[in-house]
Amino acid sequence: MGLTAASTGTGAVEGKWVLRREHPEDRVIALAGNPNVGKSTLFNALTHLRQHTGNWPGKTVAAAQGRCEHKGRGYLLVDLPGTYSLLARSAEEEAARDFLCFGGADAAVVVCDATGLERNLNLVLQTLELHSRTVVCVNLLDEAERKGISVDLAELSRRLGVPVVGTAAGRGEGLEELLAAVEDVIAHPPQAKLPRYLPPIERALEVLTTQVSGRCGALPPRWTALRLLDGESSALASITQALGRDLREEPGIARCLTEVRAELARVGLEGELLRERLVSCLIWRAEDMAHAVVSSVQADSHRRDRRLDRIFTSRLTGIPVMLLLLAGVFWLTLAGANYPSQLLSQGLFWLQDRLSGLFTYLGAPQWLHDMLVLGVYRTLAWVVGVMLPPMAIFFPLFTLLEDFGYLPRVAFVLDHAFQKAHACGKQALTMAMGFGCNAAGVTGCRIIDSPRERLIAMLTNSFVPCNGRFPTLIALISMFFVGTAGGWGESLGAAVLLTGLIVLGVVLTFWASRLLSATVLKGAPSSFTLELPPYRRPRVGQVIVRSVLDRTLFVLARAAAVAAPAGLVIWLCANVEVQGGSILQHCTAFLDPLGRLMGLDGVILMAFLLGFPANEIVLPLILMTYLSSGSLLELGELEEMRALLVEQGWTGLTAVCMILFSLFHWPCSTTCLTVRKESGSWKWTALAWLLPTAVGMGLCILTAALARLLGLV
Structure with missing residues (x-):
């Protein structure tokens, strides 16, 4: 049901990272996040567009763009497809990763769900490896409060090394603070605290990053070294296309890559196991951070969700x-x-x-x-x-x-x-x-x-x-x-x-x-990840207006055209x-x-x-x-x-x-x-x-x- 004028019309980003700039001086901001974290709601609140929002994963299948202003400065926001990771296991992950890498974004905003911060931090850590000019937006604070969940935003910012702003996009709360933080990271890029991997992997990365530095264009050397190390074909193809050459064919890099892989193989880290350890380190880091900054008490809404799921998802009913x-x-x-x-x-x-x-x-x-x-x-x-x-x-x-x-x-x-x-x-x-x-x-x-x-x-x-x-x-x-x-x-x-x-x-x-x-x-x-989001009270007025304007009239206009x-x-x-x-x-x-x-x-x-x-x-x-x-x-x-x-x-x-x-x-x-x-x-x-x-x-x-x-x- 996600085909709308805003998502497929003049505001849509076609192809991989094509932008339509009406104001060349605008800052380009990439808006990333897991599915179902309120990212499109935040996008709508900032740009006043009618990009449709939905309460299920995989909703946004193409990036949309919109413009907003803050204190006289224009921002071009690109609402990237919702994704759980940047390791390109799906079209959404590849589109988000490629825009963050090659789309020319001046900064990134990673939107997280305050009610499920742990699973969102994996994407935050991966984004920090690509973009030091990143702001973490912890959204849905109003829902978290109703569920008895609180997030220590200051402590999370200290652990990540980048600004963290709390918002409730549906109510329009925290938007000014978010735009101010975006302007600040563009003017003064922070020193993000990048995730650390197992000691043998870190030693290999240090050697390979030294070889890659100065030869990977505008790409972050450490991230490029990581992609060379794990050998993920989609990322390597995108890097080759962007640079116009294959780094794996350059003698110094090829020799170094062979040596570090051989060293990792001696300790049992090679092939799929190496990739699993890279992902595991990110997950462990996200878990540790979430446990340190999130506190919660059992709320009635959590029990209500489980009771409803026993009805809606039961094999019997x-x-x-x-x-x-x-x-x-x-x-x-x-x-x-x-x-x-x-x-x-x-x-x-x-x-x-x-x-x-x-x-x-x-x-x-x-x-x-x-x-x-x-x-x-x-x-x-x-x-x-x-x-x-x-x-x-x-x-x-x-x-x-x-x-x-x-x-x-x-x-x-x-x-x-x-x-x-x-x-x-x-x-x-x-x-x-x-x-x-x-x-x-x-x-x-x-x-x-x-x-x-x-x-x-x-x-x-x-x-x-x-x-x-x-x-x-x-x-x-x-x-x-x-x-x-x-x-x-x-x-x-x-x-x-x-x-x-x-x-x-x-x-x-x-x-x-x-x-x-x-x-x-x-x-x-094939297997796939399907998140069952929390039940939310529908916004009846907004749903009626938007479904008529964005869906009914849009489909009707197409039918009339033929x-x-x-x-x-x-x-x-x-x-x-x-x-x-x-x-x-x-x-x-x-x-x-x-x-x-x-x-x-x-x-x-x-x-x-x-x-x-x-x-x-x-x-x-x-x-x-x-x-x-x-x-x-x-x-x-x-x-x-x-x-x-x-x-x-x-x-x-x-x-x-x-x-x-x-x-x-x-x-x-x-x-x-x-x-x-x-x-x-x-x-x-x-x-x-x-x-x-x-x-x-x-x-x-x-x-x-x-x-x-x-x-x-």
Whole structure:
């Protein structure tokens, strides 16, 4: 759910460390930190941007930048991906490390969680090896106070040798002190107390650092020597790229490296064991420091978190609770969207009448009016009228669960099932993003470290319906299975059936993931770190405003951008005649045999093809073609719509097959282009298109054949 205008638009940092500087004199500040420490909240508070914040790890998959000022001095803040380490075991770690190394930052701010300082100090120590001009920001002091935790900031600063500032970013506390500390470390770089390693490693580092000094450019010699010593390929490749030469090929360094490694091997420190000892020393140092500066008493909130986890993550109750919450979100969306959707549609089509009057007043030709008003505008009106109300309810509800800290628990509960499918448990998070927009879900797959598992998640994301498919599913369920009265009983029934369809989509996601991992994407599932963050009281007002501005309107604008040209194409197909019939009629006749085999008809298949740019227009396209109208229709009540469909030969089987094909068919054009961008391959994009389509067609053909065999039609 993290695809927003702020995170992917003009404020995003593209590539590795490309900055957009409007003010060349600004100081560049790298904002680093573990996931879920309030880093993006701090970024928003300082820059007043709308970068979305979430309460689960791996949320930020690309760096974002923003500007702030303090006492007349400008600062360009770069919000780096949340990471636990700089040892580059994942894309987030590599991006953060490379910006700190080569991004030209004047200073770094490492954000820590006051309620879990020990695990955060590992990143602090690694950052100090890269940047002496570092400020440690101990955030979430307000939460720490509620949990009975206190941090001795002065003692922590003394032990690290750099400024330590306490903040509560959500309340805007400590921001002035933080910016003042940043300016101070830039003007007067502190003498950071770097972590120390085992004596044999320190002796090797001393020798190798002497050799590297003066030959590693602006990189810290000790850090460069460490990377040469542990031989981590990603870091060495980045160093080679930055320097334009491979330090390992220089005679003096190569000889020294061979000698110190041989000396370490004599005491049993080589290969993977050496890397483990390097990490262990950092962890031991972090533990020692945390024990010295943190004091706590058992608080009620800690006990509350454990009680909630026994409900949300239990094998017995985890999945039932997840399904109940999902059904509740759908019910509230369905019950709340009916009336606003009706009012919005009436307003938009009232505006259409005014546009028609304007064209008449201007004396515009009829074909131009029909093409622009009945083609382009009416298609846009359908997309906006159908999408906006459900999204304006669904996104805030889903964001509240995210802000509360529930989504990581979903990943935890579903991790075992994804492991069985030889996929990554983080796929549960990207699947959840797909409910809002499959393109957002595909982009969110960047949080998965393994390229193989990332591809599996991208290729199967459209097995869960996006927000654009919900209106069609809801309308069909209401018309043919629960009634169209619109009362709370009907809404509840529709929510239950819709939840059942979602479960079917999730089950087939597991199946498709297992199929891919056994064929074109073979491999064993990888391990990953998933932090279960503390439960937090959702900031309801902020969530509503931000989810509407950053998510609803952002997704709606993208849908409208593809729906407008699609409306023109649809109008042309419906109005340009060839050999006694429109292009649309010829196409539906050609597709009719395949449609009948699937329990549908040619009109329905053609509507799905023309709805490729935006799933929201499939149902109005069907009605437009049935009535031989040259433009999308203004639809009335659901009961009128059902009567029209029955007149055209629809049965319960048609509705079932239509629901199945709405649930499983090719992803929309925006999602396909996103898959192409993320995978870098048209081959994988084609597979992302074909896989759900083959499943949907197969299910429809099987369902229709079974119904005919049993004499149900």
